[in-house]
Amino acid sequence: MQTRKVDIVVIGAGMAGLSFARTMQQHGREVLILERSRAVGGRCATWRHADLAMDYGVPFLHARSPLFWQTVDELLGADVLSGWPQRVQGNGPTCQPRALDPGVRHAALRGGLNTLAKKLAEGIEILRESEVTNLKTLQGSLQLSGANVSLSTQTLVLAGANAESLRLLQASDFGPSTAGAMALFGLAPTLPTLSLLACYETPPTQPDWELLLPETSASIQLISNESSKNAAGHKLCLCIQARPAWSRQRLNSSAEEWACDLLRETAMLLGDWMMKPDWQRPHRWLESRLDSASRLRGPLLYTLAGCQLGIIGEYFNPAGGLEGAFLSGRHLADLLKETT
Numbered sequence: 408m409q410t411r412k413v414d415i416v417v418i419g420a421g422m423a424g425l426s427f428a429r430t431m432q433q434h435g436r437e438v439l440i441l442e443r444s445r446a447v448g449g450r451c452a453t454w455r456h457a458d459l460a461m462d463y464g465v466p467f468l469h470a471r472s473p474l475f476w477q478t479v480d481e482l483l484g485a486d487v488l489s490g491w492p493q494r495v496q497g498n499g500p501t502c503q504p505r506a507l508d509p510g511v512r513h514a515a516l517r518g519g520l521n522t523l524a525k526k527l528a529e530g531i532e533i534l535r536e537s538e539v540t541n542l543k544t545l546q547g548s549l550q551l552s553g554a555n556v557s558l559s560t561q562t563l564v565l566a567g568a569n570a571e572s573l574r575l576l577q578a579s580d581f582g583p584s585t586a587g588a589m590a591l592f593g594l595a596p597t598l599p600t601l602s603l604l605a606c607y608e609t610p611p612t613q614p615d616w617e618l619l620l621p622e623t624s625a626s627i628q629l630i631s632n633e634s635s636k637n638a639a640g641h642k643l644c645l646c647i648q649a650r651p652a653w654s655r656q657r658l659n660s661s662a663e664e665w666a667c668d669l670l671r672e673t674a675m676l677l678g679d680w681m682m683k684p685d686w687q688r689p690h691r692w693l694e695s696r697l698d699s700a701s702r703l704r705g706p707l708l709y710t711l712a713g714c715q716l717g718i719i720g721e722y723f724n725p726a727g728g729l730e731g732a733f734l735s736g737r738h739l740a741d742l743l744k745e746t747t
């Protein structure tokens with residue numbers, strides 16, 4: 408395979424990688440993103456079925472940053488459902504504890520949160536289904552390789568989840584230069600989440616909430632009413648997200664088993680008919696989000712063999728979560744955009 412030279416290479420088309428790449432491209436730089444999966448967005452994930460778009464990763468946008476909202480409003484305008492969720496039931500914690508605090512703007516997107524990632528990705532060259540597995544320094548450049556890829560660059564940005572970026576550093580020959588980054592990753596493991604989409608074609612009743620945060624359930628962290636983001640007719644589609652500790656204990660169980668447990672718990676909270684959705688779709692997030700206590704102030708930037716290596720993601724901005732991932736990409740772009 409021939410090795411292609413690119414100005415800037417980003418590994419990961421999640422919110423962090425996309426916000427970085429878009430900003431650098433707007434500053435006239437050549438950027439290429441390599442993405443392991445077929446879709447862009449990473450944990451900003453939406454499942455589309457018939458006329459419905461349902462989020463099964465992060466359930467809604469919440470942020471204080473004017474820069475974040477300016478981007479969202481510019482790109483998605485009328486599809487921003489500002490204020491969602493307005494009807495919240497229960498006092499359990501949200502995934503990011505400050506998500507619904509006064510002063511934090513929140514919103515859903517009519518076509519699902521993944522539409523934000525798709526909009527950010529417009530015009531950027533992205534090689535999908537291209538997992539990078541090896542990094543090395545070679546004659547004053549950084550070399551990347553993996554399934555279908557062989558590239559050489561002067562500026563490389565790691566934009567995966569913590570454990571994914573750590574695996575890449577471990578498989579590199581970067582050695583002691585990045586030992587500090589590897590130690591930092593070890594301090595901030597990402598929590599797992601089991602998530603279940605459940606859809607009821609003709610529900611006997613409709614819940615009067617958009618987000619349910621049960622206080623006492625050992626298994627359920629939250630239930631989001633996904634059909635309330637769409638014009639879903641009479642259908643009811645829920646995304647049931649399990650608590651991290653409960654999820655961790657079941658990562659090796661069959662999806663059928665844990666999905667049944669989550670539906671049983673949902674039925675206890677909301678009614679027996681919940682046990683039998685018309686269809687369901689389980690998803691196992693090995694790395695869903697960081698413990699909110701562990702966040703850094705900014706991205707990491709190294710000089711290796713005369714090249715630049717940046718590391719971004721939700722861990723690298725105090726806001727954390729989706730907002731933190733977006734801002735970490737912008738922050739690194741601000742640091743790099745003047746360099747050639």
Ligand SMILES: Cc1cc2nc3c(=O)[nH]c(=O)nc-3n(C[C@H](O)[C@H](O)[C@H](O)COP(=O)(O)OP(=O)(O)OC[C@H]3O[C@@H](n4cnc5c(N)ncnc54)[C@H](O)[C@@H]3O)c2cc1C
Nearest residue numbers: 419421422423443449450502539567695720721728729732
């Ligand atoms: C169930 C769930 C609930 C959540 N709830 C909230 C919430 O309420 N509030 C909040 O703010 N955040 C929440 N989050 C977290 C939020 O989604 C993430 O913080 C944010 O999306 C992270 O973006 P990112 O770009 O850093 O990483 P990702 O979105 O993980 O993007 C990384 C990308 O890199 C790709 N990649 C990784 N390694 C490689 C490789 N070697 N080669 C090629 N590609 C690679 C991956 O495929 C992925 O697409 C939740 C997440 C989940 C899953």
